[in-house]
């Protein structure tokens with residue numbers, strides 16, 4: 001079958017036809033100067049082929065890679081040229097000769113140019129929508145304008161619960177991930193910080209590992225992009241989950257000391273004045289997290305979970321600390337709002353407004369701008385590597401009578 005199919009493919013001209021089978025994707029989960037990871041899902045067990053080439057006035061030769069037989073297809077494209085635009089599509093191989101030439105529409109991505117002096121990424125979260133993905137779609141339709149190097153969700157992309165499914169063709173995955181992000185994730189890598197809804201059943205767990213192959217190893221991970229070190233924690237329900245990752249986190253931050261910037265993501269918001277402000281699940285363990293972030297000079301912490309937008313003044317743990325950390329909650333993109341009250345540590349609160357953050361990074365500056373679903377900026381903060389605000393010392397004591405509200 002494989003040999004016959006490959007022989008047939010050689011005879012297929014570089015044409016585009018509609019896809020006959022029910023599929024999800026393709027989408028990028030990684031894109032570096034010399035490599036890319038592209039994921040694609042089929043309804044049935046099949047073998048698939050990716051065809052890609054440089055997209056220019058003098059197109060390069062078509063390169064083909066074939067996946068193993070299955071429903072999940074992961075293509076690792078290596079040996080790419082930096083700063084180059086590529087086109088690609090997926091060809092599906094089936095037992096049905098009529099479907100042999102089924103292929104996705106062409107998609108495009110551009111590898112980053114080396115060295116990467118400046119780049120941007122987008123963070124947003126809590127996009128799950130029980131009714132329709134219109135709000136997520138409205139927000140996401142703005143993303144490509146900022147030419148992000150990647151998009152990262154701070155978690156809860158899925159409804160989960162009774163809607164949980166390991167199938168990429170299920171309604172939850174279709175309505176909350178593939179449909180609203182179509183046109184974006186084909187060309188920009190999408191990363192996930194696992195939220196409670198994304199993991200609340202065995203089916204949900206299986207699903208997110210099917211969608212994001214890197215999560216098969218661990219739900220916490222780290223990566224370097226240019227000279228910025230990114231760390232994603234698996235804190236999906238309560239801050240205490242941080243304890244099990246504290247050694248790994250500290251070691252990762254140790255490695256990150258030569259980076260220009262250190263940015264951390266987690267789903268639960270360590271600092272919030274929203275619905276979860278006095279929940280034990282928020283309160284227990286957050287000072288230890290703050291202390292660790294301050295000690296290793298984390299610059300920015302982005303989180304989700306408490307459905308609102310909140311930015312805090314730079315926080316430090318003690319009077320003696322010389323470094324302060326900016327905490328931002330970006331947690332409303334389709335689900336129900338949880339209004340935040342704000343307090344003396346809060347620099348900005350915006351409630352009932354779907355939001356996403358564009359983070360622009362250069363060697364000397366890190367700027368975060370928050371936008372609403374009409375692409376209107378409503379908050380911004382800039383950090384300079386050489387001139388930092390002293391920040392505020394966190395001395396907050398929870399109101400005991402409100403715990404468990």
Ligand SMILES: [Fe+2]
Nearest residue numbers: 156195196305
């Ligand atoms: Fe959540």
